[in-house]
Amino acid sequence: MSSTETEFRDLQSAATSHRGDRVFNRIITAAAFTALIVLAGITIFLGFQAVPVLQTQGIDFLTTSIWDPPNYGIWGMLYGSLLLSIIALVIAVPTSLLLSVFMVFLAPNSVAKVLTNLVDLMAAIPSVILGLWAFYVLSPVSEQWQALLNQYLGWIPIFQNSSGNFSGTPFTAGFILAIMMIPIVTSVTREVLGRTPPELINAAEALGCSMWTMLRYVALPYGRGGLVGGVMLGLGRALGETIAVFFVLKIVFDPVNYYNIIESGGGSVATLIVSKFGEASGPYETQLLLAAGFFLFMGTLLVNVVANLIVNRTGRLKS
Amino acid sequence: MSTAEFDDVKIEDVQELEKEIAMRGTASATEMEARDVSVWFGKRKVLEGVSIAFPKNTVTALIGPSGCGKSTFIRTLNRLHELIPSAALAGEVLYEGNDIYAPEVDPVHIRLKIGMVFQKPNPFPSMTIRGNVLSGLKLSGLKRSNHDDIVEHTLKAAGLWNEVKDRLNHAAGDLSGGQQQRLVIARALAVNPSVLLMDEPCSALDPGSTLKIEETIRELSSEITIIIVTHNMQQAVRVADNTAFFLSTDGTPGHVIEQGPTTEIFGNPQDQRTLDYVNGRFG
Amino acid sequence: MSATIIFDDALVADLSQQQPQTPWGRRTSKFRTVVILAILIPAAIVTMLWWFSEIPKPVLMVSIYLPLQIVASVLAAIAVRGTKSAIDAVIIVSAIGATIFSLVVLISVLWSIVTKGMQALSAAFLFQNNEYISPSTPLGYGGLGHAVVGTILIVGISALIAVPLGVMTAIYITEVRGRAVPYVRFFVQAMSGVPSVVAGLFILTTLILTGALNQSAFAAGLAYAILMLPTVARTAEEVLKLVPDELRTGALALGSTRARVVLKVVVPAAKTGMITAAILGVARVVGETAPLLLTALKNDKTVLNPFSDPISALPTYIFDNVAQPYPDAVIRAWGAALTLMVLVAILFTLTRMLSAKRLGK
Numbered sequence: 001m002s003s004t005e006t007e008f009r010d011l012q013s014a015a016t017s018h019r020g021d022r023v024f025n026r027i028i029t030a031a032a033f034t035a036l037i038v039l040a041g042i043t044i045f046l047g048f049q050a051v052p053v054l055q056t057q058g059i060d061f062l063t064t065s066i067w068d069p070p071n072y073g074i075w076g077m078l079y080g081s082l083l084l085s086i087i088a089l090v091i092a093v094p095t096s097l098l099l100s101v102f103m104v105f106l107a108p109n110s111v112a113k114v115l116t117n118l119v120d121l122m123a124a125i126p127s128v129i130l131g132l133w134a135f136y137v138l139s140p141v142s143e144q145w146q147a148l149l150n151q152y153l154g155w156i157p158i159f160q161n162s163s164g165n166f167s168g169t170p171f172t173a174g175f176i177l178a179i180m181m182i183p184i185v186t187s188v189t190r191e192v193l194g195r196t197p198p199e200l201i202n203a204a205e206a207l208g209c210s211m212w213t214m215l216r217y218v219a220l221p222y223g224r225g226g227l228v229g230g231v232m233l234g235l236g237r238a239l240g241e242t243i244a245v246f247f248v249l250k251i252v253f254d255p256v257n258y259y260n261i262i263e264s265g266g267g268s269v270a271t272l273i274v275s276k277f278g279e280a281s282g283p284y285e286t287q288l289l290l291a292a293g294f295f296l297f298m299g300t301l302l303v304n305v306v307a308n309l310i311v312n313r314t315g316r317l318k319s
Numbered sequence: 320m321s322t323a324e325f326d327d328v329k330i331e332d333v334q335e336l337e338k339e340i341a342m343r344g345t346a347s348a349t350e351m352e353a354r355d356v357s358v359w360f361g362k363r364k365v366l367e368g369v370s371i372a373f374p375k376n377t378v379t380a381l382i383g384p385s386g387c388g389k390s391t392f393i394r395t396l397n398r399l400h401e402l403i404p405s406a407a408l409a410g411e412v413l414y415e416g417n418d419i420y421a422p423e424v425d426p427v428h429i430r431l432k433i434g435m436v437f438q439k440p441n442p443f444p445s446m447t448i449r450g451n452v453l454s455g456l457k458l459s460g461l462k463r464s465n466h467d468d469i470v471e472h473t474l475k476a477a478g479l480w481n482e483v484k485d486r487l488n489h490a491a492g493d494l495s496g497g498q499q500q501r502l503v504i505a506r507a508l509a510v511n512p513s514v515l516l517m518d519e520p521c522s523a524l525d526p527g528s529t530l531k532i533e534e535t536i537r538e539l540s541s542e543i544t545i546i547i548v549t550h551n552m553q554q555a556v557r558v559a560d561n562t563a564f565f566l567s568t569d570g571t572p573g574h575v576i577e578q579g580p581t582t583e584i585f586g587n588p589q590d591q592r593t594l595d596y597v598n599g600r601f602g
Numbered sequence: 603m604s605a606t607i608i609f610d611d612a613l614v615a616d617l618s619q620q621q622p623q624t625p626w627g628r629r630t631s632k633f634r635t636v637v638i639l640a641i642l643i644p645a646a647i648v649t650m651l652w653w654f655s656e657i658p659k660p661v662l663m664v665s666i667y668l669p670l671q672i673v674a675s676v677l678a679a680i681a682v683r684g685t686k687s688a689i690d691a692v693i694i695v696s697a698i699g700a701t702i703f704s705l706v707v708l709i710s711v712l713w714s715i716v717t718k719g720m721q722a723l724s725a726a727f728l729f730q731n732n733e734y735i736s737p738s739t740p741l742g743y744g745g746l747g748h749a750v751v752g753t754i755l756i757v758g759i760s761a762l763i764a765v766p767l768g769v770m771t772a773i774y775i776t777e778v779r780g781r782a783v784p785y786v787r788f789f790v791q792a793m794s795g796v797p798s799v800v801a802g803l804f805i806l807t808t809l810i811l812t813g814a815l816n817q818s819a820f821a822a823g824l825a826y827a828i829l830m831l832p833t834v835a836r837t838a839e840e841v842l843k844l845v846p847d848e849l850r851t852g853a854l855a856l857g858s859t860r861a862r863v864v865l866k867v868v869v870p871a872a873k874t875g876m877i878t879a880a881i882l883g884v885a886r887v888v889g890e891t892a893p894l895l896l897t898a899l900k901n902d903k904t905v906l907n908p909f910s911d912p913i914s915a916l917p918t919y920i921f922d923n924v925a926q927p928y929p930d931a932v933i934r935a936w937g938a939a940l941t942l943m944v945l946v947a948i949l950f951t952l953t954r955m956l957s958a959k960r961l962g963k
């Protein structure tokens with residue numbers, strides 16, 4: 001007790017003794033492991049809740065799609081999260097790439113600077129506000145679009161709609177996820193493309209490249225790792241997003257909506273948790289949601305770890 | 320009376336000089352010519368009134384201390400200069416008698432006819448050796464069927480064939496610096512240019528590689544016009560038919576002090592500053 | 603070339619009365635005509651359709667104007683530069699299209715927030731709470747004062763926890779440089795990917811369901827801290843790396859201990875950067891809703907005790923008023939969104955000003 005006090009005083013008065021340094025190092029090192037403790041804590045405590053659920057529901061908890069006491073299965077939600085992410089990727093990746101091509105290779109410096117700030121501002125908009133906007137502004141427009149898609153491209157399976165109801169569809173939910181992903185992916189791709197070494201661009205120009213061939217054969221292959229990593233970071237964000245999706249997606253367990261992206265109803269693990277939490281009828285239902293959270297965490301952790309490994313391997317990007 | 324005679328002589332001199340300049344512009348042996356080229360970056364003038372003719376299938380060395388605008392100058396010859404946002408230019412650059420900066424000229428066409436090798440070897444790291452040689456075809460969209468022949472021919476011309484013929488599909492990054500620079504030369508040759516610009520191609524290389532590249536330059540000069548920027552005066556003497564000496568003093572724009580056959584510039588320079596420079600007294 | 607030619611400096615200087623030009627910017631009249639046609643024709647067609655057809659405007663712009671403009675640009679590129687530049691035309695038009703699309707989304711979001719949110723704003727809205735107010739109560743009564751208090755309380759608690767821990771994590775990485783640096787960095791990165799709903803579940807299961815805590819501002823602050831820490835740590839790390847090493851070695855050479863060097867020299871030198879890190883952390887969490895739904899629930903009263911009761915914050919206030927069948931409740935949601943966005947915009951501007959100041963030095 002008294003020795004700790006002495007050490008503390010040493011640190012305060014910064015005596016030349018190394019004891020102060022040792023304490024300082026220990027405190028800092030302990031703090032640095034917060035991240036590990038939290039990650040381990042989440043895994044252990046949520047995993048602890050997932051065990052009894054798997055014991056009572058069996059593997060059906062992951063492979064069936066039902067939310068009807070006493071049977072519970074979140075397959076539809078797991079698949080739904082994936083489907084929404086794919087829709088979001090299809091919209092967000094080309095948009096982000098083109099946006100960063102514009103900022104890096106086409107726009108004058110001053111314009112690019114303004115755009116960079118606007119993209120950062122877009123990233124700063126809270127998801128609950130995007131959800132609000134999606135519910136009142138995007139959805140009506142999106143329903144119009146989906147009706148047209150169905151009218152003209154209805155022969156393609158993904159654009160089939162038998163109910164005539166275009167609200168609460170995976171398309172709209174995926175679209176709002178795409179809008180959340182665009183600033184995240186763009187900030188990485190812009191930086192990756194901007195780091196194409198000038199001597200390679202010079203070499204390509206001296207060989208009579210066009211903008212397309214320079215991108216295709218020089219800039220994109222050079223930044224491949226960073227680009228993939230950036231996309232995966234955006235994917236991780238999309239998988240875990242809860243509130244924006246909550247307002248525009250109708251949660252449906254059965255039947256699982258596998259590919260009718262403009263048909264009302266779909267799934268998302270994160271949204272399931274929030275939407276069922278308020279009406280959870282007892283400790284067991286809460287446990288089910290905690291178990292669902294565990295599998296969501298495992299999925300996003302995997303995507304993020306892989307994304308960061310890829311990004312780190314291709315050179316550290318400033319946040 | 321004697322003054323008048325003196326004046327006459329001077330006028331004759333000037334006329335002769337003008338005639339010579341005019342002749343070089345029209346002579347069929349001249350492949351490229353810069354006429355009164357000045358260059359700016361923003362408001363700063365970095366090069367002033369450069370006029371040099373480059374006869375067909377010769378090697379011309381551009382020498383001078385660093386910062387005198389040599390590298391900037393050769394980038395005006397294949398229209399790479401204009402890629403720098405603040406760049407500006409005055410004067411004319413003629414290729415086969417036509418101004419390469421005329422509005423109807425496609426810069427891509429110019430860059431294919433006038434190839435370039437840079438100071439630092441810059442093969443494309445994501446491509447194989449073979450891919451690098453053929454990259455010019457891909458990048459410019461040229462269609463050629465005999466890819467294998469092109470690879471072999473250009474790598475031989477660049478003096479690299481024997482070293483890499485068994486590993487054409489290896490990454491270009493595995494090669495040594497000197498090999499990479501010769502690969503880059505092969506890459507430039509693969510699109511069949513008639514002029515090759517070289518911006519201090521040996522400054523990042525060891526003496527052995529430098530010698531190999533100089534050999535390559537001598538061999539290439541029988542079928543291609545080469546313009547080489549170099550800091551190394553022995554190199555200019557070894558490879559160049561003609562030499563131009565650039566100088567920029569006290570922040571004034573760089574300009575050509577003296578130009579002519581390499582033997583004259585090094586053996587019998589007319590300007591004191593040239594004499595000082597080639598004897599290593601500054602720069 | 604037989605004779606050596608000498609140029610007289612004075613003569614050269616005298617001759618060159620040249621003006622700087624950019625000859626590569628000069629265009630042939632053919633080029634100019636083609637470009638003007640490629641812009642005017644699609645624009646003219648779409649203008650006609652805009653006024654004289656029933657096609658919805660967004661559909662017109664995306665499914666008629668964009669393809670038309672791409673085709674026109676491709677034809678123009680082929681006419682001027684040959685077939686090789688056709689793809690370039692597609693890329694350039696699509697890149698401009700993607701940029702405009704993103705800007706339209708951003709402007710639409712901001713425009714909706716401002717125009718709809720302004721209708722709710724009043725002194726009552728900003729300072730009253732939601733007690734005795736139902737969704738059908740007309741505007742003019744009740745407000746989000748309690749939610750503002752809640753947000754300040756929750757974010758304040760999380761900042762008190764996450765900022766010191768985040769900064770210490772960064773100090774470990776850049777100053778202590780222990781053996782575990784790569785692992786710590788890896789864990790911080792992995793932590794930045796924790797979904798906000800999972801952070802909420804974690805606090806719920808460890809502290810609330812076990813009975814250790816109520817659903818309260820403190821519990822929500824802990825959940826926010828999980829989300830805030832990685833942002834603070836990563837930003838602080840970048841900032842500390844910018845502190846020149848001479849400062850450290852200089853102070854060490856004067857006989858300071860490492861601890862003193864860090865606390866008295868390195869951290870103060872990076873002060874504005876540290877503030878930036880804290881603000882970025884706050885901005886990261888201030889709009890998060892899912893953790894609050896699990897750990898703070900809601901409360902119509904103003905709550906000041908961080909441990910006692912459930913509490914509302916701006917995001918949950920928005921959440922509760924969305925999708926209500928009462929127009930005034932929806933306007934309240936927009937009003938809260940405007941309040942939240944103004945908060946975010948202030949934080950955003952602060953970070954920009956601070957980093958500009960830092961770069962200025």
